[in-house]
Amino acid sequence: MREKSTTLYLGPQHPGITGNMMVKLQLEGDTIVKATTHVGYLHRAFEKLIERRNWMQSTTILCRFCVPEPDPPEAAFALAVEQIEGREVPERGKYLRSLVLELARIQSFMLWYAGQNGSAGLYTVGQWSVGDRNYVLDLFEELTGGRIYHMYIWPGGVRRDIPEGFEDKVLHTMDYIEKRIDDYDRMMFDSAIFQKRAQGVGIISKEKAMEWGVVGAPLRGCGIGHDVRKDNPYDAYDKLDFQMGIFDGGDVWARAKVRQFEIRQSISMVRQIIQNLPKGDYLNKMPNPMKWTIPAGSAYGKVESVRGEFGFHVVSDGSDKPRRVHARGPAYAHGISLLEDILVGENLADVSFIMNSLGVCPPEIER
């Protein structure tokens, strides 16, 4: 008897979907024959909005490109603006930026622990990691005044210096988290269930990864070493000792191993930053924001987010507002073309599982 094909709409409101987007699935039994992505549920026209704001005002909308990871857009924009304007960043400002970016990676990894395990039906680690993530958010609150949206990295440096006693709080929190991720690992990587679910699922071939511009953990999970922090060091990364996590296989397991390795690298980097934090200014102050103009020109500023390379192409026509700001994030490549392709042949129950391993952030697709 011929199997009947079923059409299923996953999302846009679905706990297994990262953010709000929809995947239209054609199934034969439990096997996916065709996957079509539909976005447009989160469109807020960030790029257009920025064109109507002056340079200073623009800095506060950037964090909304990706809720789980609001800092890399701020840093990429700052790098691009600094490049056009030729604005130097004081050494302390660079270190503080790297500190924020690494703390952002850590909290984002912890959110990933929740998503990756949750979509496999393993809820315990998710409960723990989201709870522990709050301790990192507390640090952000101490440093920037906001838990999620920090609006902290500005062209020229950072917005505020660290508060008194902050270093100790960071180190204390890092010690705690380092201990806790061992617990996670025992529950996750050592678990036969997770191994069974992750290995050989959602495979990206090396060639495809290169061809489609896959970045970040999915790329390093294919055995290709590429990390903006290593290839084009920005901020304080050229002075920090760290390694890329490179694993072979291209499946969900390999991507998980990359992240397992890199959260420890991030913790180590945070400690290095705290130990070597230089003294001096934290911000090379810009002129009055109402009259701040950037010389005509364009630049591409890119940083490594947890999901991969994130960049802004910023164009200035010499006025007080950006002429054009274009975001290049990993979510478009990972969440549309790649996802549609690698879902074919997979099991329905693995859709969310695969999606969580790719780092898809719909607001960034629909900027």
Place this chain on the structure above:
Amino acid sequence: MSFFDLKGLLRPLTGLSQFGKNPHTKRMDVLGQDTADRYRGFHYNDLNACIGCGNCSTICMNEAIDMVELAAEFNISQDKGNSGLRPRVDYGRCCWCALCVDVCPTGSLNLTKEYDYVSPDANSFLWTPGVDNPYGKDQLSFTSSVETSLMNFERIPMRELEGTERVKSFAEVVLGYNEEEARAEASRCISCSLCTEVCPDHMHIPEYINAIAKGNDDDALRIIYDNNPLPEMCGKVCTRRCEDVCAIAVRGEAVAIRWLKRYATERAQTSDLIKEIVNPEIQEANGYKVGIIGAGPSGLTAAYYLALRGFDVTVFEAKRFGGGMTMYGIPKYRLPMDSLDKQIGYLQKIGVKINFNTRVGTDITFDEIYKKHDAVFIGIGFEKPWKLGVEGEDLENSIPAVEYLRMINNEEIFDVGKKVVVIGGGNVAIDGARVAARHNAEVTILYRRRVEDMPADWEEIEGAEDEGVHIHPQAIPVRIIADESGKKVKAIEYIEAEMVAEEGARPRPVPIEGSNKIIEVDTIIGAIGQEADYSFISEEYVNKIELNRGRIVTNDQQQTSDAKIFAGGDAVNRTADAISAIADGFRAVKGIEAMLLKTKK
């Protein structure tokens, strides 16, 4: 791995180690249980420190902040430099980015630790910080200091001649901004317009500063000439009340509005160039004739704008040059001759006729002017100095400052000798002192109150001190002592005073008995004020013009009690500065236009 990987199956049981432990609902011990010291919660605005500049509203890209009128309701002072408006925040729009805090020039707007508010009423999310949450004062968290503020509180320093170099000549002391400095200084302005309110002439200050910041110097000049025909003079010597109320000045140094105007006007180096850049539209002749008495700031202003509006304007000036007090009362190191020449030359090119060396009352009668013209504007200024009222004042070598300055500016000779005492504390006194210092005299200023009470511009006082002028505050002249011949000044006796606080008024100097001192001097320069001289107007008209304590009374369009006569400048207003005179002239144009053109129709 086989399916029967026992270790892998049992590993998840390690999670039981957390069994019975509390969930993460509390902050880590090292962080404390309260919100962070920098937490970005609801706003709090110190209503009395706020000046209502609206910078918070301008920077807010969510348009969450609008400015509401609160002055009447909450007894907020609406002094000069305070708009009486206060920010109101719509928490349906606010994103707590706190840019409003970082751009607040006064530091009055801050965020608090409070973040919790629930209400079913959508309108109740409109808060006026400080009014709706007075308790916020004790919960401040995200604040901005001078260091963290985005405002630039430091002024670009003005380059000047060295004090020792200055006294050698009458070369201009202030060197002016170059292009780079002007752009940087102009970019400090936040365009709040508090300055426009306080400027007697309501010049378009934010607009021309904005043009300079953007590099459009020609635009800046056109904007400036919109309501000020002597801007270079103002750019050099204006009393600049605008800078007193500058929002940046609350926590830093005011934007150098005067120097920026000076920069924009000095870019046009000849009167032809001014005409080419400003290129004003001159209306067709309307057949009305206006006579203007006095080519001072008020008269020239009225003349220029009347000429642009098609009136036939003739100015009558008693002296050789135009400019009035700005020509004869201000020393050349502050306002060089060629600068005034250039500005007045431009007015003449536009069609203003000026008859120099024509004293009304002597060379031409007031009657004649009155009868030949459709309207008359009197801008005669204060020329007659007040008497010191002490014995020996009429001796030779005792000279009023205005007279002394007039002689020097007119290239006449007056030898002040080696030792000079100047009496007074206003700009005229300082001018007299600094001019005398340029003639190698040792100068002392005697002033009855404290230095901080001096009405003179602080930059002028500093300039005088740099040039070696000694200021003796709290000293009241008693008498001037003549030499053996009984004709010349030999010494001056003064008495020291102490300041006695007085309710509802500034402290009053009271002489300390027995503290009399005598110092030997060659010249005494008195500068305690001037008044107007109306003797040129025949009795028939003087009686028609209402006077009040020596000043002409006018309505808000500068019209006197004789409908055909308008008046402005020092003879009318109490402030006695050039920019008020210009404002008077500008208002008179509207009055004359209204009177003549309305009757025509």
